[in-house]
Amino acid sequence: MNFQLTEERQMLQDSLRRYLADSVSPEMLAQATTSAAGHSETLWKGLAEMGVIGALFPEDKGGFGGAGFDLSVVFEEVGRAGVFEPLAETGILAGGLLAELGGEAQADRVEAIIGGAIIGFAHSEPGARYDLEHVETKAKKDSDGWRITGRKSLVTHAGVAEAFLVTARTGGETTETDGISAFLVPAGEGVDIRDYPLNGGGRAAEVTLDVTVPADALIGPEGGAYAAIERAAARATCALCAEALGLMETIRGLTVDYLKNRKQFGQPIGKFQALQHRMADMLVEIEQARSAVINLAGHVDADRTTRERHVSATKNLIGRAGRLVVEESIQMHGGIGMTEEYALGHLVKRLTMVDHRFGDADHHLERFIRLSAA
Amino acid sequence: MNFQLTEERQMLQDSLRRYLADSVSPEMLAQATTSAAGHSETLWKGLAEMGVIGALFPEDKGGFGGAGFDLSVVFEEVGRAGVFEPLAETGILAGGLLAELGGEAQADRVEAIIGGAIIGFAHSEPGARYDLEHVETKAKKDSDGWRITGRKSLVTHAGVAEAFLVTARTGGETTETDGISAFLVPAGEGVDIRDYPLNGGGRAAEVTLDVTVPADALIGPEGGAYAAIERAAARATCALCAEALGLMETIRGLTVDYLKNRKQFGQPIGKFQALQHRMADMLVEIEQARSAVINLAGHVDADRTTRERHVSATKNLIGRAGRLVVEESIQMHGGIGMTEEYALGHLVKRLTMVDHRFGDADHHLERFIRLSAA
């Protein structure tokens, strides 16, 4: 039993934290959010150069990390800084699946990803809500390769992706786990993108596919990609939860500072006991969130039931703690906490949106019960 | 729209409050609780003489009240004083059913009840939990009348009842609403009573029935008593919720007094803002409880869906508010709040037990959803 970071991870954490503290400012985030790219190209380049993308991949895939705690270390810092780079989409989802399912044939592409190439993950669909196995998009073999038709929804960072890891059904019914395949589809003709900004920063797109790709665009076994998708989603959820934790830490810092500095009725509002106690309760919940992230990070490579039980437990707790932190931090700030200009605004929106990705607290509570009964 | 009590009810409230304030003390309650009778015979006589039992019956049944607001006025005072007399069992359940189903033949008995005769309500059974229609006890017609066999559970004040309104199945399956009949069964041979004290005061019994009663012991239509039982239970639930409100009011008073008088760290603990705010929140919930009781009292005579929807809404809210009031009042008192000797102990136990009668908060939440969808 050991809760210390390894020396390597400690170094990664320190340097990443320093880099982001130096590079990120509210103005810079505001600019990135309104830019056409929907993220900061400078920052992305910087992260790639620091090896942050490589930290998401195991050594045998050309990276130097890839364990749960590598994800949690990186994404806690991402959250702390409030940035919205395509790290999870490219490094964990599309990249992770390419590395796992693609074999030697995709090794170069994984290397490119580690170097900063952006690949989108076009999986979820308009009617799927949070059901990972809900895939209607079809892929049919024809003489030219695969013809893929369908609609993908909320494909984050789609506008800057050079290609997409697209999931499509080569068999089975809409909500079956069997019959889902993965394809690598280049951006461009046949891949229609309607992109838009997101609450909490960054951009995503509705993607309409009507495209033919060569036979070797199939990544992994035909109809058998689901297990790998679920594993990748578990890892992405771990990253997202760690990001939420980082957001909470920064929000906590802003709120405590505010309580210390802001005066009302003749004294700093942090001297009001009712607020002190609520702040203490918030801290207790953030500590719970930290432990929940540790639990998930320590089990992303466990057997399926154990892993997914932790996915759902942690995502549920993060969802609840997140809402508390959002609402209490705004309330303790008062009006200023609701303004777009003040640093809190961006962070609370981002933290709120965590509950709308990969399943909300209730979705995972129900799933936890189901997995526990099994 | 009018939220004033009528003059008659205002008088009833005033005189009942005065009478109970004069007659009831923690010592007296402690004695009643440990007595074999499990209630105070003096108090019961006093209530009957004041006409409190009569207030539970409408004029055409020999009483002078019987509306929802009569129940709520009486039982709020009952709760305020923390007493545990067989008012609801006799006056609303057994008595109410005798009055509704029994017709002229039972008019004398209803008059006796209004005068202070105690009739138990032997309905719920060991496996029923909170399901009103769960009746396994059987009644079979034979040449001598009806032979009733079965087990009844948690029959409150059974030890002092001269007779029981017993429900038994003359047809249908255990959980059907059809086929339930009501019988008047005298205490004595064939009615075996194991009686015991209750958390929160008073006594109840497990009752084993193996008894034959004459043909005219059947009260109301054979197999068709359920609708009346449900109405009586709605009225008893209204009474119980009003009682809970009264308990909350007294607990609130005790807690505010304690906050004012008890000193710690050099000042009255009521000066600590964290406690002030929690006490304010408790008050808000008690106000909600008061409105919930008004809603139910105003709808006990409405059509079935409206009435039962209010039953479930109010009982759910009372269950939640009750738990908050119990836990917060103990917490704000500290250790003294946990002692049997101090007045709070009896009240919080009684209020806790409210959630275990006629369905707990969850039971009624589920029922509210079902009734709302219908």
Next chain:
Amino acid sequence: MDLTYTDEQKAFRDEVRAFLDDKLPKRQRDKVAGGKRLTKADYEEWHAILNERGWLGVTWPAEFGGTGWDAVQRHIFEEETTRAHAPRIVPFGLNMLGPVLMKFGSKAQQDHYLPRILNGDDWWCQGYSEPGAGSDLASVKTTAVREGDHYIVNGQKTWTTLGQYADKIFCLVRTSKEGKPQQGISFLLIDMDSPGVEVRPIVLIDGEAEVNEVWLSDVKVPVENLVGEENKGWTYAKYLLTHERTNIAGVGFAQAGLENLKRIAGLEKAGGRPLIENPFFAAKMAQVEIDLMAMATTNLRTIAAAAAGQAPGAESSMLKIKGTVIRQEINALTRQAVGPFAMPFVSEALDEGSNVEPVGPDYALPATQAYFNNRKLSIYGGSNEVQRQIISKTILEL
């Protein structure tokens, strides 16, 4: 005890319903129901419709051109207009300044301003809050120095709702630094066209700019624009706040919000079933509905007391707390209900006549915006913390 309306009240309700059926433009109804953005013209149109019927001065006595309704009638009107998805009545002139002028204004001020409010000639905004003061209203720093027959006003106001549309602002200003902070405050009416008045929008986290900062730099204000006496403004301000607190529970908004939530939960599918049938979600919805049923009755109790002539006390603090908690919970559930489509922020889709389509269902963005925007409910009008303090002091006497 009687929970139902009298026959007269029912007749009145029917009259209001008939009026709304007849006069509320469908365009406006759809915009409000759909969470679309309302323009200044929208509000003005609705005010004019109400004024034509004599129903704009809801809280005003008949002698000033108001309805003369009692508290129950006002409640019925409020309930029906909210349910019908009418735009709200912009309260600054009508529910805030109006009552102050009627009680404390000069005859000349009443004759001049009150008809202009009803006719829509002036759009008023509120200059109460200042940066760094929040719920601590008495710490007013904006100064008004008398020079001849003018005051020279300097300072900054904030959280000025819809100030961008306003012609006039009523302000708390400091005219004396002596005594307690409450003692040197005056109540001043200022023309927004005056030189030195500058309005800057504040964008909130829902992306909208409904509030503003108002900067006042050497603004010349004629002394006849002083309401009541100099240095007595705190009395008027408090009177105004009491009026602001009518309908503080927001029962109508909560009921409309709950209806909207149920509609959305019926349309959204989770795990192949309508979300409304999911027991976890249904439980949360039922819980808040039950709370709302009780709160609505608390509200009616307060209204009945007011109609019987009792002054509203700390009950309004209880209504404020529970009312905001309930509305915010409904907002949170609605945001939860829309699922992943809470994420897209396609602001243009909310403009009438915009040809930008929303991403996902059209109710998604309004749901997210309402969640973020209504965090204000527990902050403004005296934060819920201040309300708890009032309860603790005046009811519990702690």
Next chain:
Amino acid sequence: MDLTYTDEQKAFRDEVRAFLDDKLPKRQRDKVAGGKRLTKADYEEWHAILNERGWLGVTWPAEFGGTGWDAVQRHIFEEETTRAHAPRIVPFGLNMLGPVLMKFGSKAQQDHYLPRILNGDDWWCQGYSEPGAGSDLASVKTTAVREGDHYIVNGQKTWTTLGQYADKIFCLVRTSKEGKPQQGISFLLIDMDSPGVEVRPIVLIDGEAEVNEVWLSDVKVPVENLVGEENKGWTYAKYLLTHERTNIAGVGFAQAGLENLKRIAGLEKAGGRPLIENPFFAAKMAQVEIDLMAMATTNLRTIAAAAAGQAPGAESSMLKIKGTVIRQEINALTRQAVGPFAMPFVSEALDEGSNVEPVGPDYALPATQAYFNNRKLSIYGGSNEVQRQIISKTILEL
């Protein structure tokens, strides 16, 4: 980062399990699991079994006859004994006084008292709290006045757990009224057989009498019973409280409670189905289980830090709050689970060998009692309010 035990730790766990399989009497196991009443003899029997194995001084260094275990081993032992439904180790001599004597007691006191604690010769109880003081420990009013080679002690202690079984009591007493309240306190060992000591039971709302008032009237206490220096008792008292706070999270109790809850929810039927399949109830159980999973890890993080030699800080306050909230929620759900049978109070059914049958299932009364009894968790050992204050001060620096 490694969430699993090392091989050595696993081996140790297996050793503890084997010991419990072998030595924990089934009679005791059943009583604890069934919520039956434990007698003094039960505790003494279990202490003796542990002592024979050398495992009674769990927190003691080997030099004093203790186990010398590190924090992780102590945690494993705690976890396993709780899961096996062993009686708890009565903490007053072993976890409270023992460590104080080792650190501040004289050689003579150590030689005399420590072996007697292990051998069960003395049953100690705690004389800290006084009526009207609660969490404000420094306001000690009980006085000890030096007269020759004795102190004369007068005052009253309260909340003295299992004082009815005790031979000895360690007390905080006031030996000086000068300076701050903390400065004049001394730490005194008193024989319960001394003339002037009177124990009166306090019945709690669960109907049990586990705590007592202890009255001290002109009690003569030899000066050699003073621990450390006069007027330095506050230092020792605080040291003791830090020790009391180990296992403050109560993870083992929570886990055992959750298992019991699941068992009961599997047996109870609601609407014809096992309660455990009711979605509302299942949701609440899952919620608390998820909270417990996280809290168990917070606990391990604190333990790992302690094993690495870091002093426990305000983290223990966070564990105290969350730990008690979780346990109390489990208690509330268990009470809810038993349904109407929460009502009967057939106390005699909890006595071993009593021929009184419980009413309804045998787990019902213990469930209700545990709910009421464990309200104490958030009150004693520094109330949760005091813990929030500590967090606010030491971590948040507000």
